[in-house]
Amino acid sequence: MKQLYIKQKVFSFNEKFTVKDQQEKDVYFVAGSFMRIPKTFSIKDAREEEVAHITKKTFSFLPKFFVEVNGQEVLAIKKGISFFKARYSIDAAGIEVRGNWWDMRFQVYQHGELVGEVSKEWFTWGDSYKVQVVNEEMETTIIALVVAIDCVKADEKGAASATTFTN
Template structure:
């Protein structure tokens, strides 16, 4: 099992932040594009190898992201239309995500087995997430998923202000 903490920097141009392990050591870092069209995030490991690229589709009514992992796998995260609470569809991935996206408390499942738990830590100045991945082969995928969903939440928060 691997445990990560994702904590965004409050005043970061483009969205740069570090992801640490359970001991506080950096294990990933994220660099967001400075300009919003198209908004992209690149995730690197501690040795500066590209792990994934996350790109927001420009002409989409609801937020939609294409995620390409370094191993060549790719998937799409799409926010679905819903009045009561947030719901996301993960296309091209033999997994499902269940839980409360608005509160950022959800699970990643494969064949009804929990692969990862993601929960937001409240009472912090910035978005901070605790990510527990039970099968470490899904570390990169899970980190990329959380970054994309958090960006959608950030867009919604900015739109409501």
Template sequence: MATFQIKEKMFSLGGKFTITDQTGLPCYHVEGSLFPLPKTFKVFDEEGHLISQIEKKVLSFLPKFNVTLANGNHFTIKKDFSFLKPHYTIEDLDMEVKGNFWDMDFQLLKDNQVIANISQQWFRMTSTYQVEVYNETYNDLTISLVIAIDYVKELEKNASN
């Protein structure tokens, strides 16, 4: 099992931050593009190897992100039209997300087995997430998923202000 803490920097130009393990050692580095069109995030491991790229689709009525992992796998996160609580769909993941997606308290399951638990730590100045991955082969995918979901939430928050 691997445990990570994702804590974004409050005043980071473009969205640069480090993801640490349970001991506080850096594991991943995230670099967001400076300009919003198209907004992209690149996730690197500690050795500097690209593990994923997250890109916001520009010409889309509702937010939509394509996530491409270094191993060639990809999935899409898109917001569905809803009048009440926000609803999102994750396409091409071959996994299930259970729990409260909007409040960032959910599980990632594959074949009814829990792969990861993701929970937001509240009462912090910046977005902070605790991520527990039970099968380490899914570390990169889970980290990339959380970063994409957090950015979708940030867009929603900014749009409502």
């Protein structure tokens, strides 16, 4: 089982961070499109080749995020209509997320088989996540999923603070 760590800086305006292994070597580089439409994140491997891409769909009634791995769309995260609490669903062929993904404590299954597990690291400066990869063939997809969920959470937090200022 391989362990990876995602650590985001609290005051990072350029939306860049790395994914490290247990020896603290950089394995993936994540870069967001600061102040651009559509909002995107690019994930590159150690050779600096893009292996995954996350895009927020613009001009849609409800937010949608699309995740591509190696040039193929593997999943989408969509917001559903709800009056009290934000409801999101993850649409992916053969991929299922079980647990509390809003609090970043969940397992990832592919066709019913555990392929990874994600947990939030507490008492750290900024958001830090531990990602345990059971099936290394799914490593890039799991990393992209974590980044996409974190992007959804940031988008939701931004929308909530925008409504607070307008009232």
